[in-house]
Amino acid sequence: MSPLDGSPHVVSGSGAGVNEVPLLQVEDLSVRFGAVTAVSSVSFSVSKGEVFGVVGESGAGKSATARGIIGLLPSTARIGGSVRFKGEELIGASRTRLRRARGSEIGYVFQDALTALDPVRTIGAQLVEVLQVHRSVRKKEALEAAAELLAELQIADPARTLNAYPHQLSGGMRQRAVIAAALIADPELIIADEVTSALDVTVQRKVLDLLLGVCAARGAGVIMITHDLGVVAQTCDRVAVLYGGIVAEQADVYSLFDRPMHPYTGALLQSMPRIGDTSEFKPIPGSAIQIFGDLRFCPFAERCARAGADCRRAVPPESTRGNTVFRCFHPLDVPQ
Ligand SMILES: Nc1ncnc2c1ncn2[C@@H]1O[C@H](COP(=O)(O)OP(=O)(O)OP(=O)(O)O)[C@@H](O)[C@H]1O
Numbered sequence: 001m002s003p004l005d006g007s008p009h010v011v012s013g014s015g016a017g018v019n020e021v022p023l024l025q026v027e028d029l030s031v032r033f034g035a036v037t038a039v040s041s042v043s044f045s046v047s048k049g050e051v052f053g054v055v056g057e058s059g060a061g062k063s064a065t066a067r068g069i070i071g072l073l074p075s076t077a078r079i080g081g082s083v084r085f086k087g088e089e090l091i092g093a094s095r096t097r098l099r100r101a102r103g104s105e106i107g108y109v110f111q112d113a114l115t116a117l118d119p120v121r122t123i124g125a126q127l128v129e130v131l132q133v134h135r136s137v138r139k140k141e142a143l144e145a146a147a148e149l150l151a152e153l154q155i156a157d158p159a160r161t162l163n164a165y166p167h168q169l170s171g172g173m174r175q176r177a178v179i180a181a182a183l184i185a186d187p188e189l190i191i192a193d194e195v196t197s198a199l200d201v202t203v204q205r206k207v208l209d210l211l212l213g214v215c216a217a218r219g220a221g222v223i224m225i226t227h228d229l230g231v232v233a234q235t236c237d238r239v240a241v242l243y244g245g246i247v248a249e250q251a252d253v254y255s256l257f258d259r260p261m262h263p264y265t266g267a268l269l270q271s272m273p274r275i276g277d278t279s280e281f282k283p284i285p286g287s288a289i290q291i292f293g294d295l296r297f298c299p300f301a302e303r304c305a306r307a308g309a310d311c312r313r314a315v316p317p318e319s320t321r322g323n324t325v326f327r328c329f330h331p332l333d334v335p336q
């Protein structure tokens with residue numbers, strides 16, 4: 001499934017087909033926390049059945065983007081732009097509408113998911129509650145649905161797990177219970193925010209495969225948020241690379257890995273350890289940026305070897321090469 005090992009994964013050049021309303025269309029999204037601008041002018045779309053990656057370093061604006069999509073930002077945050085789910089605008093929608101969307105239409109696996117479970121209630125009670133908020137089902141049916149989903153997530157003894165408290169489960173099992181809570185009401189879009197980063201490397205891949213397997217079986221779209229390009233390579237169809245709250249580059253995974261355009265993408269790829277590659281591992285020099293007020297320059301300029309005075313004077317507009325859209329005045333395909 002990886003562009004690194006050459007085996008094919010579903011690839012489409014753009015989110016939806018001609019005349020097809022995408023499952024999710026994000027346009028010009030911005031999120032501010034007081035003076036801090038977490039997200040500026042982010043646009044992308046996700047189709048049914050597609051796995052869309054959002055990748056970037058800590059502080060890039062990944063979670064703020066995801067929380068903005070489902071209206072889960074603190075009341076002090078300011079959000080702008082447009083988020084349409086199956087054509088319906090969610091920005092400015094009522095709290096009731098957004099509450100209904102969360103869980104039953106858009107499932108969200110939080111970045112700090114392992115602490116999201118209530119420690120004093122059984123997994124079964126928590127899953128039943130999620131389902132009953134969205135569907136009029138009796139407790140017995142809800143428990144049956146929960147057991148079926150846990151079995152689908154390859155939990156060996158679903159009945160026992162349903163009766164267990166979170167602390168009685170291993171990290172990998174707890175993460176599967178959290179994923180089950182996001183999936184149980186059968187949402188059409190799943191936002192998975194760093195779902196495996198708290199897990200042991202050996203179980204990370206397994207949990208990702210299980211999550212994506214269930215989503216694929218249901219034809220759900222997935223937004224896979226990660227700081228790990230390896231996860232992107234293994235799981236995503238298309239990807240947006242975030243830096244300083246903007247989409248630095250967006251492409252299908254093959255184009256991104258074969259022909260990165262943005263120097264930040266290039267640097268991320270070089271900082272990625274690869275099996276069998278003995279060349280030096282190159283961390284990106286400098287540290288991530290925090291943006292205050294309106295963004296008026298390329299956020300990567302201060303860490304970029306290719307940056308010129310133009311990069312410090314304006315945000316680069318979107319440029320296109322094939323399936324790739326990027327914001328850079330000095331892309332990697334132009335010799336310097
Ligand atoms: N509630 C908040 N109040 C103030 N600033 C915030 C808040 N949440 C996020 N930020 C700021 O917004 C920016 C983007 O944060 P965000 O959490 O979206 O990053 P991220 O890409 O998800 O990072 P990580 O990989 O660490 O999860 C950062 O500069 C962060 O400090």
Ligand SMILES: [Mg+2]
Nearest residue numbers: 062063064111
């Ligand atoms: Mg985050």
